[in-house]
Amino acid sequence: MLETLVLQPTPFCNIACTYCYLPSRDDRRTMSPQTLDASFTRVFESGWAAPHLTVIWHAGEPLVLPVAWYENAFAIVERLRPPELRVRHSIQTNGMLLTEAWCAFLRRHDVGIGVSLDGPRALHDAHRVARNGAGTFDRTMAGIRLLQAHEVPFHVITVLSRDSLDDPEGLVAFYLREGIDQVCFNVEESEGDHVSGLFGAPDLRQRFTRFLDRFWRCARESGRFRYIREIDGMLPRILRPEEATLRNEQVVPFGMLTIGCTGDVATFSPELLGLRNATYGDFVIGNVHTHSLAEMQEGAVLQAMARDIGAGVALCHEECAYFSVCGGGAPVNKLTENGRFASTRTRFCELTQMVPTDLILDAVERMERADLPAAAGVG
Numbered sequence: 001m002l003e004t005l006v007l008q009p010t011p012f013c014n015i016a017c018t019y020c021y022l023p024s025r026d027d028r029r030t031m032s033p034q035t036l037d038a039s040f041t042r043v044f045e046s047g048w049a050a051p052h053l054t055v056i057w058h059a060g061e062p063l064v065l066p067v068a069w070y071e072n073a074f075a076i077v078e079r080l081r082p083p084e085l086r087v088r089h090s091i092q093t094n095g096m097l098l099t100e101a102w103c104a105f106l107r108r109h110d111v112g113i114g115v116s117l118d119g120p121r122a123l124h125d126a127h128r129v130a131r132n133g134a135g136t137f138d139r140t141m142a143g144i145r146l147l148q149a150h151e152v153p154f155h156v157i158t159v160l161s162r163d164s165l166d167d168p169e170g171l172v173a174f175y176l177r178e179g180i181d182q183v184c185f186n187v188e189e190s191e192g193d194h195v196s197g198l199f200g201a202p203d204l205r206q207r208f209t210r211f212l213d214r215f216w217r218c219a220r221e222s223g224r225f226r227y228i229r230e231i232d233g234m235l236p237r238i239l240r241p242e243e244a245t246l247r248n249e250q251v252v253p254f255g256m257l258t259i260g261c262t263g264d265v266a267t268f269s270p271e272l273l274g275l276r277n278a279t280y281g282d283f284v285i286g287n288v289h290t291h292s293l294a295e296m297q298e299g300a301v302l303q304a305m306a307r308d309i310g311a312g313v314a315l316c317h318e319e320c321a322y323f324s325v326c327g328g329g330a331p332v333n334k335l336t337e338n339g340r341f342a343s344t345r346t347r348f349c350e351l352t353q354m355v356p357t358d359l360i361l362d363a364v365e366r367m368e369r370a371d372l373p374a375a376a377g378v379g
């Protein structure tokens with residue numbers, strides 16, 4: 001079942017972060033109304049969309065397109081949407097182009113917003129720079145203040161660098177000062193052409209464990225954080241009833257679908273669209289203008305990826321103690337880190353699955369030792 005649809009309205013991005021892996025960030029093409037129409041027609045006619053479908057507008061900077069473009073896009077979705085199916089839109093942005101008009105639009109359509117913000121000015125401006133090399137902190141914060149003034153709920157995604165990893169207290173203090181209470185962390189990765197020095201560091205797992213442990217404790221003490229993805233996203237997976245199955249949409253064909261601005265389609269990890277590989281080419285399984293999803297399912301590239309990703313999941317099932325909360329990881333990271341889908345452990349899964357699980361289980365154990373009710377205050 002298709003739960004998440006990622007759409008790339010344009011590959012173009014207005015800035016040039018030093019860790020960006022997107023190969024087409026100078027490409028100014030935009031998705032046409034015909035491609036939008038064909039995309040949602042293909043998805044809805046397939047009958048594979050979940051009753052609550054999340055549509056994420058991502059890749060490049062989505063807000064380089066005007067509000068009117070999204071008004072039209074959302075109207076197309078509404079026109080084609082089967083009545084029993086709910087769609088929730090969500091946008092990942094650098095926040096620099098937010099305006100009053102954007103805030104009104106976001107509120108009107110109840111759009112979920114993620115803003116990329118790497119922390120205080122020095123941390124943020126070290127990597128998140130404009131094309132002339134100048135830092136983007138002031139404009140991103142201006143966007144965040146607009147969201148706050150218009151009471152548009154949002155979370156931030158912070159890419160952790162060497163410096164921020166060593167200062168969780170500083171990050172907590174910064175978010176509290178700025179009224180930010182929903183946070184997600186990514187550690188700077190190697191992806192596409194970008195090679196991260198930090199990701200290969202031998203002590204990264206220990207450092208990230210220290211970081212997340214301290215951040216979580218300080219955030220709890222403050223009592224003012226509503227959501228830390230690494231903890232609050234993992235808790236329901238760890239504490240779920242035994243009979244509840246875990247679904248990893250990245251390892252299921254058509255669990256996630258990514259559609260580029262010309263209508264090219266990829267599935268599994270969204271980051272695959274835009275990469276190239278000797279075995280799977282450009283990972284494109286079809287185009288919405290020429291193929292139905294059912295036809296894409298029969299294609300050779302999809303079949304090869306499904307076979308190899310499935311083999312990787314089977315290996316994970318056999319070998320990994322974290323399988324019950326992870327479900328076999330992120331195929332793109334297996335491919336970029338291990339060179340093949342049919343593999344198991346990655347640095348990415350250590351950081352996103354193993355470290356949070358260990359910290360939560362430690363906290364549960366401490367509570368049990370203290371004889372506190374398990375439901376009280378894990379977060």
Ligand code: SF4
Nearest residue numbers: 316320326328329349
């Ligand atoms: S944590 Fe890593 S090795 Fe374990 S199941 Fe997930 S992807 Fe596989």
